[in-house]
Amino acid sequence: MNIRRRNNVAVTGRADGPVVLLAHGFGCDQNMWRLVVPMLAADFRVVLFDYVGSGRADPSAWSEQRYSSLEGYARDVLDVCEELDLRDVIFVGHSVSAMVGVLAAADAPQRFSRLVMVAPSPCYIDDDGYRGGFSADDIGELLESLDSNYLGWSAAMAPVIMGNADRPELGQELTTSFCATDPDMARVFARTTFLSDSRDDLKSVTVPTLVLECQQDVIAPREVGAYVHAAIPGSRLVTLEATGHCPQLSAPQATAEAITDFIRTA
Numbered sequence: 001m002n003i004r005r006r007n008n009v010a011v012t013g014r015a016d017g018p019v020v021l022l023a024h025g026f027g028c029d030q031n032m033w034r035l036v037v038p039m040l041a042a043d044f045r046v047v048l049f050d051y052v053g054s055g056r057a058d059p060s061a062w063s064e065q066r067y068s069s070l071e072g073y074a075r076d077v078l079d080v081c082e083e084l085d086l087r088d089v090i091f092v093g094h095s096v097s098a099m100v101g102v103l104a105a106a107d108a109p110q111r112f113s114r115l116v117m118v119a120p121s122p123c124y125i126d127d128d129g130y131r132g133g134f135s136a137d138d139i140g141e142l143l144e145s146l147d148s149n150y151l152g153w154s155a156a157m158a159p160v161i162m163g164n165a166d167r168p169e170l171g172q173e174l175t176t177s178f179c180a181t182d183p184d185m186a187r188v189f190a191r192t193t194f195l196s197d198s199r200d201d202l203k204s205v206t207v208p209t210l211v212l213e214c215q216q217d218v219i220a221p222r223e224v225g226a227y228v229h230a231a232i233p234g235s236r237l238v239t240l241e242a243t244g245h246c247p248q249l250s251a252p253q254a255t256a257e258a259i260t261d262f263i264r265t266a
Contacts (some may be wrong), residue, residue: 001061003079003080003082003083004083005058006052006057006058006061006079007049007050007051007052007057007058007076007079007080008029008030008049008050008055008056008057008058009047009048009049009080009083009084010030010047010048010049011045011046011047011048011084012037012041012045012046012048013037013040013041013042013043013044013045013046014041014042014043014044014045015045016045017043017044017045018043018044018045018088018090018113018263019044019045019047019086019087019088019089019090020040020044020045020046020047020089020090020092020259020263021047021049021077021080021081021086021089021090021091021092022036022037022046022047022048022092022094023049023051023077023091023092023093023094023097023100023101024050024051024054024055024094024097025093025094025095025096025097025193026095026096026186026189026190026193027054027154027158027174027177027178027181027186027189027190028054028055028094028174028177029050029054029055029056029057029177030048030049030050030055031055031177032094032177032246032248032249033048033248035248035249035252036248036252036255036256036259039252039253039256039257039260040256040259040260043260044090044263047080047084047086049076049080051067051073051076051189052066052067052076053067053181053182053185053186053188053189054181054185054189059182059185062185064188067185067188067189067192068188068191068192069192070096070099070100070103070192070196070198071103072192073096073097073100073192074100074101074103074104074107077091077100077101077104078104078107078108078111081104081108081111086111087110087111088111088112088113089111089112089113090112090113090114090115090116090259090263091104091105091112091114091115091116092116092118092259093115093116093117093118093120094118094119094246094248095118095119095120095121095193095219095220095245096121096192096193096196098115098117098118098119098120098121098228099120099121099122099196099198099201101115101117102115102198102201102202102204102205103198103201105204105205105207106201106204106205109206109207112207113207113208114207114208114209114210114262114263114266115205115207115208115209115210116209116210116212116259116262117209117210117211117212117228118212118247118248118255119212119213119214119217119219119220119245119246119247120211120220120224120225120228121133121219121220121224121228122196122197122198122199122201122202122224122227122228122231123196123197123198123199124139124193124194124196124219125138125139125194125195125197130199130227131221131223131224132224133218133219133220133221133223133224134194139194139195142157142190142194143190143191143194143195146186146187146190147187150183150186150187151179151183154175154178154179155175155179157178158171158172158174158175158177158178159171159172159174159175160218161174161218161219161244161245161246162174162244162245162246162249162250163214163216163217163218163243163244163245163250164243164244164250167250170244170246170249170250173249174246174249199227199231202228202231202232203231205232205235208234208235208236208262208266209232209234209235209236210235210236210238210258210259210262210266211225211228211229211232211235211236211237211238212238212240212247212255212258212259213225213237213238213239213240214239214240214242214243214244214245214247214250214251215239215240215241215242215243216243216244217243217244217245218245219245220245222239225237225239236262236266238258238262240254240255240258241254242254242255
């Protein structure tokens with residue numbers, strides 16, 4: 001199988017620079033990174049891709065069995081790394097992809113040198129002594145609504161996820177991205193995302209790690225950022241002067257600068 005075509009792989013930036021691999025979150029694709037790519041490309045070799053079931057990836061490669069667990073998405077990451085023979089990769093994962101990066105690095109530690117987690121959450125459901133931001137009933141209702149009317153759910157939820165009510169064009173962009181995703185594939189990815197619990201997997205992280213959070217984020221509140229930071233010894237926690245769950249769109253310069261500073265100093 002042609003992995004480059006399957007995952008719509010794109011490479012830009014400095015051919016001799018350190019490799020930065022950008023991984024999108026649920027309902028999105030690599031286009032979500034377009035505002036930070038030019039800033040990163042000046043110093044780094046930037047690799048982008050779409051998970052199967054998202055963006056312009058080959059839909060014929062999708063398998064419900066494979067993509068019903070985060071390991072399936074981690075396999076996509078590793079397939080891209082193997083296809084391009086990437087080493088010393090700085091993996092930048094947004095939202096659920098932060099945990100996908102943790103799994104990929106645990107499976108193939110020789111390929112990764114650093115992790116950058118943008119608005120990460122290892123578990124979305126509140127637990128004893130842990131605040132994920134949602135009750136089990138909240139997540140159940142969210143998934144039920146998504147199952148019954150995906151397009152309506154997208155139109156209602158995307159602006160909430162994006163935040164920045166004073167910049168409605170951002171919410172509209174996320175809505176468009178959600179609505180462009182095949183509903184059946186999106187339902188599987190949503191369940192995989194919102195029902196996941198990767199807290200124990202954080203113990204496997206041994207590479208320098210940056211945790212990027214926003215000042216206000218309904219999907220990954222700041223308690224989650226603090227939890228991830230505490231669970232990964234030696235990690236760096238940076239709170240961006242940004243709101244919402246997608247700082248690569250709402251605050252691209254601050255996001256790119258935080259990533260670049262971490263790479264240069266880690």
